[in-house]
Structures are given as C-alpha cells and as structure tokens.
Amino acid sequence: MSARGRKADPAVGERIRQAAATLVLTHGLDFTMDDVAAAAGVGRASVFRRYGSKRDMLLEAIAGFMDAHVAVPDTGSLAGDLHVVVTDTLALWRLPGIARLAKQVYGEAGRDPAVAEIVRTGMRTRMERSWVVYERAIERGELSPDADLWLLTDLFTGFVAYRGLLDLPLPEPEEVVRALLQGFTSP
Amino acid sequence: MSARGRKADPAVGERIRQAAATLVLTHGLDFTMDDVAAAAGVGRASVFRRYGSKRDMLLEAIAGFMDAHVAVPDTGSLAGDLHVVVTDTLALWRLPGIARLAKQVYGEAGRDPAVAEIVRTGMRTRMERSWVVYERAIERGELSPDADLWLLTDLFTGFVAYRGLLDLPLPEPEEVVRALLQGFTSP
C-alpha cells in the first residue's frame, strides 16, 4: 500500500498554484481552466489531477489570499490605534487589484457557502490578530470590558466592504474613527 | 414606420416577469431560461424576444426588488426611530427568501458593475425615503446638522449586509442602535 509509480512533480503543482493566484488577481474568476494550464505551462489534465473542479482550485486560491498582513499598532490610545487600522484597511481597498479581488470574493461568498466559510473564518482570524489593540483599550478604560468587540470590528469591516462592493466613495479615516468611538448623537 | 404586424401580448410579458421574479426569489440566480419559459407557460423564444439576455432579465427583476417598503417611523426620538428601522431591516434579513436573494444580489454586484449600479441607486433611494427621520432628529438637536448621514446609514447597512453575506449571527437591534448613537467609548 505504499506509493508506487511516478511521483507527482511538486514544480507542476507550484506553477499551477501561481498561475491560479495570478489569474484570480488579474481576471477575477473569469478565466478558463485552459488558461490556467497555459499560464502554468502545464497540461490541462494535470490541473484537474490536483483539483477536482475549478471551484476547488478557487477555494484554495482564495484561502491563500486571506493571509495578508494585519497592522497591530500601539500608539497609546484607542483612537490612535483604530486610526491606523482604519487607514490601513481603506488603503487596501483603494488598490485596484485588491478592490477587484475583494469584490469578486465577497461576490462569490454570496452564492457559495464554502467561500463564505473561508472568508468568515479568514476575517475572524485576521481580526483576532489585532485583538490586543482592544485589550489594551479595555485596560486603559477606554472600552468597557463587556463591549461587543465583534460588533465594533464588523461595523467597520462591513461598512468598508459595502462601500467597496458598490463602488461608493470611501471616507477619511478620522470620520470613521469618530463615528465608531463617539457615535452620532450631538455631545 | 408605424407599428405593423401582430402586437406583443402584454399578458405574455407580464407572466414572464412574474415567473422571473418568483424564480429569483426561490432559486437565486440558478435557473435556466427554459425554467422561466416553463414557469410562465410561454415559449422560450418569447422570453428572448423581451430580454436580449438572461442578464438583462435579471437586471430588471433585481431592480424590481429594490422597490420594497421602507419604514418611516415617528416615535419622537432618534433612538426610537432608529430602533424601528434597525428592527425592520434585521427582520428582513431573517426571512430565508430575502436573505438568499440579498446574498445573491450583493454577490452579483461584486462581479457585475451594472448590478452594483442598480443596488447602489436602489439603496440610496430607499434611504432617502426615510431621510425625514434624520431631519427631525436634527431639528430636535439629537443630530448635528452637519452629521454625515450617509456614513450613519451605510455603517448600519454595510454591517447587516456583511453579517448576512457571511452567515454571521445578527445582533439585537438595541445593541446596534446604542453603538451607532453612543459609540464604543466608555461613558
């Protein structure tokens, strides 16, 4: 029951992965499996040997993209830290390649539960990496210990995703931070 | 140059529209044009005579769905009014049919700029219908006259869309209203 026969060439797999990632970035999801094989300089059959379907391939590619950097600032105040996080996120969405990718992925999440699952856990993981920001804020007394941190982060994330998805203009970071921290009622 | 020949049967067009709307609600976008013709009890050719493509048909159907009711409460306080709006929206998303539809539509918006345009203007129109709520709040001094109302509404709308799209649990209305009005900083 050991592995007989020719071994799968790791280089082939790697080139397919690269090609898939590149194509997703440049063409969204609108490319054929022949495109992938051609871009990877590989036989079409080899692609389907790694991935049972185009969807499987996309799932892996998308999951790969969820592993980007997350800022974990420490400016000394919640407002300052939040400003950094917000600024970073807005900057990401202003990059055309990222914006297109994000739109496509959120789009796919709307119709494919598996994609939704990937995005959901991916975003949760990303957010938890910057969790320390809020813990420090709680220690400083800027946030209530029983504040709903998921609500805080999702309000912001959802807002940006919504505006980005619909091609609505993104605001300045200061405005967002103020809204999140002070709310809208006149002081 | 006058209209010769047989006239287009308005009943046929109407049945196609109905069938399309029903199918979108029950099956998202995953149905064939034959399904539409069958559901409408109509020839397949007649469907393509009205709509040059499935996409065109969907565009019209989606635009139709954007014309749903909007609550315009007048409880006497911004918190009260906002509570009604938030509760209504959350209730909509808790209906399985609406949630599926909304996910599909937001999803399609991510890949088809025409759909994004429809959703964008549709949502803007919906929101403007309840604008009076915020005007009253400004008159009462609950909102600053130069508050960014689009930021306020989009924070909420985007949040709900984000949670809905990713199948994350929706919170209680009270929590959302408090976050929007008071913000997250400890009093």
Place this chain on the structure above:
DNA sequence: CAGTATCAGATACTTGGAGTATCACAATGT
C-alpha cells in the same frame, strides 16, 4: 532488470445551458 503503477501532456469526447435560427401559425396593420 522486468514489471507495473502512476504522473505528465495531448487530444477528443460528453454535458449543460445561453443564445440563434427557422418553422408553421396567429393576429393586426395597409
């Protein structure tokens, strides 16, 4: 080494749905 299982690449096939073309027939204008 011989045998054989498996991968790589190429190519042809199957399948499903969108969009097109054509038919006979019905309805409405000139």
Place this chain on the structure above:
DNA sequence: ACATTGTGATACTCCAAGTATCTGATACTG
C-alpha cells in the same frame, strides 16, 4: 388580399467544465 410581426416549438451553434484515453516518462517493487 397581403405584408409584417408575435407566438410556441424545435433544432442548432457555441463555450467551458469535466471525463476518458492514449503515449510516454518516472519511480517503486520484486
């Protein structure tokens, strides 16, 4: 009467995903 256009039915083209098969390459097993 006749031309023109809608209607339903049917058959076709086109495209991309997925499947099947073939030849040759590679690596394990005895």
